[in-house]
Amino acid sequence: MVTRRQLLAASAAGGAAVLVPAGGAAGRALAAVAPLDAGEIPKYVVPLRIPPAMPAVTTSPERDEYVIAVRQFRQQILPPSWPRTTVWGYGSTAHPGSFGYPAPTIMARVGRPVRVTWVNQLVDGRGDYLPHLLPVDPTLHWANPPGGPAGRDRHGHWDGDPQGYRGPVPQVVHLHGGHSPQESDGHSEAWYLPVARDLPSDFALTGSTYREFRSRFAEASGLRWAPGSATFEYANDQRSCTLWYHDHSLGLTRENVYAGPAGFYLLGGGDDLPEGVLPGPTPARNDPPNVRYHDIPLLIQDRSFTADGDLLYPDARSSHGDVPPLWTSGFSGSAIVVNGRTWPTLTVQRRRYRFRLLNGCNSRFLLLSVAAHATARPARPVLPVWQIGSDGGFLPEPVPHERVTLGPAQRVDAIVDFTDVPAGTELYLVNEGPDWAYAGGRPGVDFDPADPHTTGQVLRFVVTDATGADSSVPPEQLRLPSHSRLGPAQRVRRLSLNERRSGGSMIMLLGVLDERGRGLPLRWSDPVTEQPTLGDTEVWEVRNFTRHVHPVHLHQVQFELLGRGHSGRSLPGPGDRGRLDTVLAYPWEVTRIKAHFDLPGRYAWHCHLLEHEDNEMMRPLNVLPRGGAAAGDGGSPTGAVVPETVSTDAG
Ligand SMILES: [Cu+2]
Numbered sequence: 001m002v003t004r005r006q007l008l009a010a011s012a013a014g015g016a017a018v019l020v021p022a023g024g025a026a027g028r029a030l031a032a033v034a035p036l037d038a039g040e041i042p043k044y045v046v047p048l049r050i051p052p053a054m055p056a057v058t059t060s061p062e063r064d065e066y067v068i069a070v071r072q073f074r075q076q077i078l079p080p081s082w083p084r085t086t087v088w089g090y091g092s093t094a095h096p097g098s099f100g101y102p103a104p105t106i107m108a109r110v111g112r113p114v115r116v117t118w119v120n121q122l123v124d125g126r127g128d129y130l131p132h133l134l135p136v137d138p139t140l141h142w143a144n145p146p147g148g149p150a151g152r153d154r155h156g157h158w159d160g161d162p163q164g165y166r167g168p169v170p171q172v173v174h175l176h177g178g179h180s181p182q183e184s185d186g187h188s189e190a191w192y193l194p195v196a197r198d199l200p201s202d203f204a205l206t207g208s209t210y211r212e213f214r215s216r217f218a219e220a221s222g223l224r225w226a227p228g229s230a231t232f233e234y235a236n237d238q239r240s241c242t243l244w245y246h247d248h249s250l251g252l253t254r255e256n257v258y259a260g261p262a263g264f265y266l267l268g269g270g271d272d273l274p275e276g277v278l279p280g281p282t283p284a285r286n287d288p289p290n291v292r293y294h295d296i297p298l299l300i301q302d303r304s305f306t307a308d309g310d311l312l313y314p315d316a317r318s319s320h321g322d323v324p325p326l327w328t329s330g331f332s333g334s335a336i337v338v339n340g341r342t343w344p345t346l347t348v349q350r351r352r353y354r355f356r357l358l359n360g361c362n363s364r365f366l367l368l369s370v371a372a373h374a375t376a377r378p379a380r381p382v383l384p385v386w387q388i389g390s391d392g393g394f395l396p397e398p399v400p401h402e403r404v405t406l407g408p409a410q411r412v413d414a415i416v417d418f419t420d421v422p423a424g425t426e427l428y429l430v431n432e433g434p435d436w437a438y439a440g441g442r443p444g445v446d447f448d449p450a451d452p453h454t455t456g457q458v459l460r461f462v463v464t465d466a467t468g469a470d471s472s473v474p475p476e477q478l479r480l481p482s483h484s485r486l487g488p489a490q491r492v493r494r495l496s497l498n499e500r501r502s503g504g505s506m507i508m509l510l511g512v513l514d515e516r517g518r519g520l521p522l523r524w525s526d527p528v529t530e531q532p533t534l535g536d537t538e539v540w541e542v543r544n545f546t547r548h549v550h551p552v553h554l555h556q557v558q559f560e561l562l563g564r565g566h567s568g569r570s571l572p573g574p575g576d577r578g579r580l581d582t583v584l585a586y587p588w589e590v591t592r593i594k595a596h597f598d599l600p601g602r603y604a605w606h607c608h609l610l611e612h613e614d615n616e617m618m619r620p621l622n623v624l625p626r627g628g629a630a631a632g633d634g635g636s637p638t639g640a641v642v643p644e645t646v647s648t649d650a651g
Pocket of ligand 1: 508548549551605608609612613617
């Protein structure tokens with residue numbers, strides 16, 4: 001996490017969390033980068049951008065097909081007349097105007113598969129590869145294309161370039177929260193480089209699992225992935241919910257996501273409520289112009305900028321010269337960006353709105369409320385945020401919140417009712433999360449809330465009269481679809497979140513427990529310990545031995561939170577009683593979750609603080625077929641480090 005000392009250095013540098021090295025990491029001198037003082041950026045001068053629906057190549061009752069590339073382009077993220085920012089983003093290759101940060105929203109229906117060919121087009125106009133926009137640390141356990149086929153997906157070497165690795169950039173897309181077969185999940189070692197004229201001949205062009213997954217996909221669909229791409233198919237056999245897609249390359253996710261590639265994936269149909277019950281519409285494919293949207297996804301991120309308008313990310317961890325030289329344990333951006341614009345404004349009518357809130361920050365926790373004053377702290381919420389859903393779909397019943405806590409990668413599906421707010425009123429979505437590591441507790445009591453003049457503000461609402469009737473049901477009268485709970489568990493796993501000193505800094509590691517109940521940290525490459533049997537339901541008791549909150553994300557599943565607290569037996573809050581794919585694990589607590597694993601193969605579970613994830617806070621999650629491991633079905637080493645507790649637990 002960013003330390004107070006580092007933050008002081010950051011504020012001395014003008015508010016951006018750029019770290020000022022004393023001796024220069026690895027004995028180098030840092031190029032002078034002038035950070036933009038975020039306090040100077042005028043707020044609420046541009047309207048909120050609502051990402052349009054992603055254009056499809058073909059749609060049929062059988063499936064929707066897309067070809068989506070990641071490209072580099074410039075976009076107006078700062079207000080007009082300020083410099084534009086070079087970013088990366090996704091778009092449809094058949095529609096060059098569709099590229100954006102954030103990307104267009106993929107609109108999917110339950111029961112109708114979506115097939116996407118994801119293309120890495122990080123090349124320039126001549127077809128030469130583009131290097132990363134941000135410093136990349138080659139010494140981490142990362143994709144490491146320069147290692148060649150023998151050295152990929154391992155620790156790489158530092159060649160002295162202060163920018164770190166400057167070669168072609170791996171990409172692989174993960175649909176976060178998706179119930180996806182392994183070959184379509186965006187495994188961190190299934191990355192691929194772009195097709196470029198100048199790829200070094202000794203580089204690995206793909207990650208270690210790419211070929212295996214390419215074969216599996218070909219077997220299943222008869223379709224072979226073209227170089228520089230991967231085709232994934234999403235079954236959409238889960239509840240209607242708000243998902244998102246982003247890069248997941250090994251040891252590189254923090255920079256790849258920070259550079260911009262991310263988009264919403266809204267899964268409708270299935271258990272969705274009949275049309276008109278919830279506020280709508282949200283953008284659909286082939287919408288005519290000037291549609292008024294009342295169901296609006298909000299991707300909230302923190303970003304720092306240079307005086308030239310480019311993205312700024314720390315290029316040195318500290319004044320120590322030891323490895324990893326370009327890794328920082330946490331990131332705190334100086335400005336808030338919503339749907340790709342700094343501090344936008346949204347004109348709302350006196351009616352109900354549905355907001356799909358997504359925390360897309362690398363490591364910032366958001367505590368959001370709707371207040372009448374932008375800077376007053378503590379914020380005095382004036383409208384409840386009615387939560388109707390979490391990561392995996394609807395809650396059992398609507399929950400009014402004064403303040404919503406949103407960790408990185410988490411979603412809250414919410415209704416805000418502006419009906420009784422007089423026209424002309426201005427309201428603010430404010431953030432009272434901290435500007436550095438979050439350890440839980442109350443803002444203003446247990447920690448200082450984010451700077452009320454910058455990162456403490458998110459979005460302005462300007463209320464106007466309604467131009468039409470609002471057919472949606474008031475949130476307090478809503479009846480949400482009911483679902484049965486998961487059945488009894490076949491196994492309980494005891495797991496740990498740990499801190500370890502490494503070189504001059506603390507790194508965070510997942511792990512298991514040893515025979516005395518202490519945390520036994522394990523790295524990405526250690527023998528696989530989490531190997532549920534296909535079809536099993538398991539309880540995971542995750543003990544947090546660190547001082548900070550970590551958002552723990554499991555691939556493949558939408559799980560239930562059973563309990564928290566020192567024993568893991570305290571009931572979750574009402575907003576956590578739906579399905580989750582990312583759960584906040586609080587310091588010194590046991591977070592108990594229950595998940596059903598019904599897809600075989602290689603997956604992962606990890607901390608979604610991207611700086612942690614990229615530096616070993618990720619572990620394999622391999623689902624084995626019944627009757628033992630078959631080669632290739634998550635057939636990594638099966639050695640369990642410690643005996644696992646086998647019992648039944650109805651939760
Ligand atoms: Cu973490």
